Amino acid sequence: MKILKLPKNKLDFFASVVQQFGEVHAPVEQNGQFAFQPVRRWSEVRLDYNRTILPPKKYFLPPRETLLQYAGDAGYVPVMEGLDKKIVLFGVHACDVYGLNLLDLVFAGAYRDPYYQARRRNAAIIGIECTPDEHCFCRSMRADFVEQGFDLFLFDIGDYYFTLVGTALGDDMVLATGPLFEPVSHQDVEEYKRRSARKREAFRLHVEIRDLPEIFEMEYSSDIWQGLGERCLSCGSCSMVCPTCYCYEVADEVQLGSREGPRARTWDSCLFATHALVAGGENFRKTRPSRVKFRFYHKQRGFVAEYGRPGCVGCGRCIVACPVKIDVVEVLNQLRSVQNVASR
Amino acid sequence: MTGCAGDQLVMLNCEDQLLDVVAALDIRDFLMASSGNDEECPLDVALVEGAVLTRRDEEKLNRVRERAKLLVAVGTCAVWGGVAAMDGGRDGDRARLLAETYGPTGAAYDSTPARALHEVVKVDFNISGCPIEKEQFISALSHLLNGNAPLFPQYPVCTECKMRENNCLLIEKGEVCCGPLTVAGCNARCPALNIACVGCRGPADDANTTSALAMFGEKGIPRDDIVRKLRTFAPMEGPGV
């Protein structure tokens, strides 16, 4: 892998040049929180953010998306406009890159979703290193470092960004900027290693995941789910903000006075009462405790069975977003009968 | 029925689609929009706004129910009782309320405790909202014309807030936001403008009021304040709550 460094004071130039690869989006502040937005001026960009309200999945699986227009007997026409727009996501954390890699397993693996894939193809990812806060546990989820899924990845080493080039596109980006990038020295590598080690020590939240699927099996009838079910508001927030929640609902609208219209998909959540409701009125998860249990089971165990690793990336967004403070790490540690662990 | 007619106003404000609506439907009885109304003819669909607040309302509603194959309750007042049914209007002493409001003549008024339509007649579909959303109205008509029930989100406003990446006023500012308990459909318009949700669309089917009350309690907000806020548009007891 090619490794270079970019002077920090040239970052804005680099970001400007990178526009040729697509519309540049980066995290900006929004009333004390952060969100990925198209960049209006570079000074607004906050690469020191802890987490954005919504993960980058919003670019690839939008909250609402029209899939096709149907017209009775005439059949249907897929709606493909806007899918070829090129964007550059500047400043994606490792956990979120990891999250997108997981979504790829779902949408670009055995089941190929052309909408997701088109958007993915047209997006460049420039990752950036971060410092964990009190809700981050990506290290436990093995998502604190990614080897793939980015075109460039920037690591702060003081006056420079130590840069890993991940793809040919990343290489093109480096070449497009002329002599902005410099080769790294041995001291730079040492600084990178020092900071990496410091970051590893900075995590305050830990959870053991190795035998978690088995623990879930053993605790199938645990009382813990009843209490959580009584607390949960089924507000859907955790699913909306999760980088790897991908459940969606598909519904047809119909144009007034006709038999044609759009078919659209919108984000759904397994915490909703209607999620497991099927035609005929049967509901496989009628009670809230069963739904809360399902979400944990799917994320930390079911996903493992299907894809070989948990769906959770440890970004901490669900912990921050839950109005009744249901905390995934607390729950997992309770299942493990570990005492006195809180993320607050 | 008794209401502000805001929902009917939304229907008439369909602007671009008003001509389509009029073309698709044979509107026989629409007092707010027309002077030539047939108050006797049988109906395929009756769209009824407002809560039942008088004996006259009740009689009229019963007549409409008899005439119509389908009755759709339109607006939070019709679906839930609305502001007329808020705390004091229902539980309170009606006679005292009338006296306080109208003085000695109050006693002579035809005025009963406010009721949602479903408390008087069988209702086939609900379109809640204060006022209703234009899109939901058009969608409901479109689906009904095709013989289908309208499909509206049942999840709470929180979901729509997150879909549009709003800041959370409840968590970040500690405000009493009724979002977690209120049915979505408005695209979280108020929180997007930094105004906590007041619950005007009525409760979500699956709202967990008990937990929400406990949650607000933990924030040190007096229970009475919350209850009063939550009961502004819909009584807390009722179907689905």
Place this chain on the structure above:
Amino acid sequence: MSLESKKKILVVDDDADFVESVSLFLEHNNFTVLKARDGSQGLKLARMEQPDLILMDVMMNERTEGFFTVQEMRRTPELAATPIFILSALYETQAGFRVKPQSSWLAHDEFIAKPVDMRALLEKIRARLGAGQAAGEG
């Protein structure tokens, strides 16, 4: 089409002297000139007035302001196809910032180094828009 027969050019630059001189020059050559002194003002004016061409400076309140203003303009449907010329001394004054001459940025149409050769600028503008007077229907 509007009754205006002259083509509209929007100049976005915080250098008042430069704006003055380029405006006079363009007006003399039968163009209508709109002026904005920074990116946000330029964006607002562009959306309102729909100019036929935009001259955009880069270093204004911040040194890459022009580039991101261009990005914002391209996100506005009415401005997506408006020719934008970037006028900047950036490459001369900022040591180490060179972009390969052949590389073309998707967002803007021309890059012109400052100090600007007015005649060359005029030629490029005319090549895009035709002469100052309207050439009938477009």
